[in-house]
Amino acid sequence: MSIAAQTLRPNAALDLGAMSLREVNAALKAESEGVFDVLNPGGAHAVACGLNAPVEVHVRGHAGYYAAGMNRLASVTIHGNAGTGVAENMMSGLVRVTGDASQSAGATAHGGMLVIGGDASARCGISMKGVEIVVGGSVGHMSAFMAQAGALAVLGDAGEALGDSLYEARLYVRGAVASLGADCIEKEMRDEHRAQLADMLARAGMDADPSAFRRYGSARKLYNFKIDNAY
Amino acid sequence: MCGIAGLYLKDDALQGDLGRLTALMMHEMRGRGPDSAGFAVYGAAEAATKLVLLGPDGTDWAALAAQAGRALGCDVAVDAIGDHAVMRTEADGDAARAWFIANANGVTVLSVGRSIEVFKGVGDPDAVAERFGLSARAGTHAISHTRMATESAVTTAGSHPFSTGADTCLVHNGSLSNHNLLRERLQAAGERFQTENDSEVAAGYLAERMRRGATLADALKAGLRDFDGFYTFAIGTADGFAVLRDPIACKPAVMAETDGWVAMASEFRAIAKLPDVANARIWEPKPSEIYAWSRAA
Numbered sequence: 001m002s003i004a005a006q007t008l009r010p011n012a013a014l015d016l017g018a019m020s021l022r023e024v025n026a027a028l029k030a031e032s033e034g035v036f037d038v039l040n041p042g043g044a045h046a047v048a049c050g051l052n053a054p055v056e057v058h059v060r061g062h063a064g065y066y067a068a069g070m071n072r073l074a075s076v077t078i079h080g081n082a083g084t085g086v087a088e089n090m091m092s093g094l095v096r097v098t099g100d101a102s103q104s105a106g107a108t109a110h111g112g113m114l115v116i117g118g119d120a121s122a123r124c125g126i127s128m129k130g131v132e133i134v135v136g137g138s139v140g141h142m143s144a145f146m147a148q149a150g151a152l153a154v155l156g157d158a159g160e161a162l163g164d165s166l167y168e169a170r171l172y173v174r175g176a177v178a179s180l181g182a183d184c185i186e187k188e189m190r191d192e193h194r195a196q197l198a199d200m201l202a203r204a205g206m207d208a209d210p211s212a213f214r215r216y217g218s219a220r221k222l223y224n225f226k227i228d229n230a231y
Numbered sequence: 232m233c234g235i236a237g238l239y240l241k242d243d244a245l246q247g248d249l250g251r252l253t254a255l256m257m258h259e260m261r262g263r264g265p266d267s268a269g270f271a272v273y274g275a276a277e278a279a280t281k282l283v284l285l286g287p288d289g290t291d292w293a294a295l296a297a298q299a300g301r302a303l304g305c306d307v308a309v310d311a312i313g314d315h316a317v318m319r320t321e322a323d324g325d326a327a328r329a330w331f332i333a334n335a336n337g338v339t340v341l342s343v344g345r346s347i348e349v350f351k352g353v354g355d356p357d358a359v360a361e362r363f364g365l366s367a368r369a370g371t372h373a374i375s376h377t378r379m380a381t382e383s384a385v386t387t388a389g390s391h392p393f394s395t396g397a398d399t400c401l402v403h404n405g406s407l408s409n410h411n412l413l414r415e416r417l418q419a420a421g422e423r424f425q426t427e428n429d430s431e432v433a434a435g436y437l438a439e440r441m442r443r444g445a446t447l448a449d450a451l452k453a454g455l456r457d458f459d460g461f462y463t464f465a466i467g468t469a470d471g472f473a474v475l476r477d478p479i480a481c482k483p484a485v486m487a488e489t490d491g492w493v494a495m496a497s498e499f500r501a502i503a504k505l506p507d508v509a510n511a512r513i514w515e516p517k518p519s520e521i522y523a524w525s526r527a528a
Contacts, residue, residue, distance in 0.1 A: 042500055042503040042504070043259075043498060043499035043500030043501075043502070043503045044500060045500075062499050062503070062513070064498055064499060064500055065498070081499065081513060083483075083485075083498060083499060084483060099513075100513075100514070100515065102483065102485070102515055103480070103483070103515075121480075121515050122479075122480050122518070140480070140517075140518075141479075141480070141518065
């Protein structure tokens with residue numbers, strides 16, 4: 001199958017009911033700017049993944065696994081739910097899910113911002129490496145497992161073993177935390193943290209008072225910690 | 232990796248579409264389990280007990296039915312479908328199942344009950360659905376499975392769903408670590424297994440508890456304590472449907488409900504083609520939480 005990377009007209013709608021996933025993703029990747037819709041995702045995997053330019057993409061419906069994975073520079077909004085691994089390995093840009101996200105949202109993401117309007121299930125932010133994640137609802141068990149850098153803000157509750165085997169990442173939770181994972185402890189919420197959280201919430205479009213959150217982080221006893229890496 | 236799809240109809244007007252919708256869902260789960268597939272359809276309860284049997288090529292079903300009839304003291308009617316046969320008898324279902332397992336060489340009992348019929352096969356799930364006329368089947372609820380084998384061989388008998396008790400079946404995505412121990416205990420308690428499959432042990436575990444009077448919910452609660460491994464289960468009973476994920480919840484599941492139906496699948500794409508899905512409430516089942524629907528409730 002040859003994939004013609006033709007230039008899309010402005011505000012083009014790409015219909016996954018009529019085009020193959022590869023055609024849709026290739027067409028989006030060929031653009032350097034513009035606003036585009038993806039229609040009828042129907043739970044398909046890897047929708048709008050691998051984008052590498054400041055395009056704005058609106059996925060109109062529920063997406064499957066790895067939606068907007070490896071995103072760089074682009075702004076992708078999923079108007080619905082996302083399956084496993086949304087925005088996994090994102091480098092920069094913005095990925096927004098208006099509904100719920102399944103497990104491993106933002107896994108290993110290095111940068112950019114992931115905003116989930118509803119709940120995220122287990123292992124949200126697993127092995128995150130610099131991404132900012134804001135979850136309007138609650139997160140499931142083992143969220144921020146082995147997180148290395150970045151920040152996770154949860155407006156609802158967190159499931160069991162939050163921040164298990166955490167390296168460095170800042171975890172902010174407004175609601176209840178079922179339990180903390182190994183080497184994760186509650187830490188003092190200082191002005192710099194309130195400022196960081198206020199900035200994240202504002203950019204995520206979430207209306208919440210930063211002073212209502214508690215902060216969790218690494219006790220730095222589980223790994224060979226070098227203080228020079230602290231931030 | 233395996234694929235699961237279950238559909239439970241609340242709106243009786245959809246009953247004629249049950250098989251067609253189940254085939255659509257199973258089609259979407261082909262990629263998760265391309266090596267074999269199977270399905271259970273619950274139709275209207277019949278007066279007789281139905282047994283679905285799987286036999287080797289050349290099985291003389293009529294002769295076997297006659298032999299079973301003599302042994303069980305009841306007539307046994309037979310309809311052959313490919314390498315399967317549906318037998319109907321007034322005999323006790325458990326006794327009939329036990330007789331076939333003990334006496335019908337090379338034959339596997341796939342299901343027993345008044346509503347349930349289980350069909351399964353090796354190969355492309357769409358071909359399995361086609362071979363057994365899934366799209367034309369009507370009923371109240373159905374569970375299907377597409378398999379990518381991990382714990383035991385790719386055989387027709389080792390395909391899901393597994394049914395070891397009357398009108399009860401189970402499909403499984405995952406793997407159990409302690410199935411050999413559980414199988415030995417259940418065999419000592421009188422359960423009969425027909426494969427080396429770990430998922431059959433889970434089905435037998437639940438069936439054994441329910442035989443002793445436990446509700447499905449009680450049996451599943453006990454299973455949460457006794458099953459060691461990974462699982463997303465979908466379980467069918469004569470009038471109901473249940474879903475359970477293990478406490479770690481590595482294996483995916485999504486559920487959706489409208490006024491007309493409740494659906495469960497490994498991934499949303501299996502649900503995406505159901506009628507009125509745009510108005511469905513959609514959620515991911517939580518770990519260790521039992522989700523159950525019943526027409527009796």
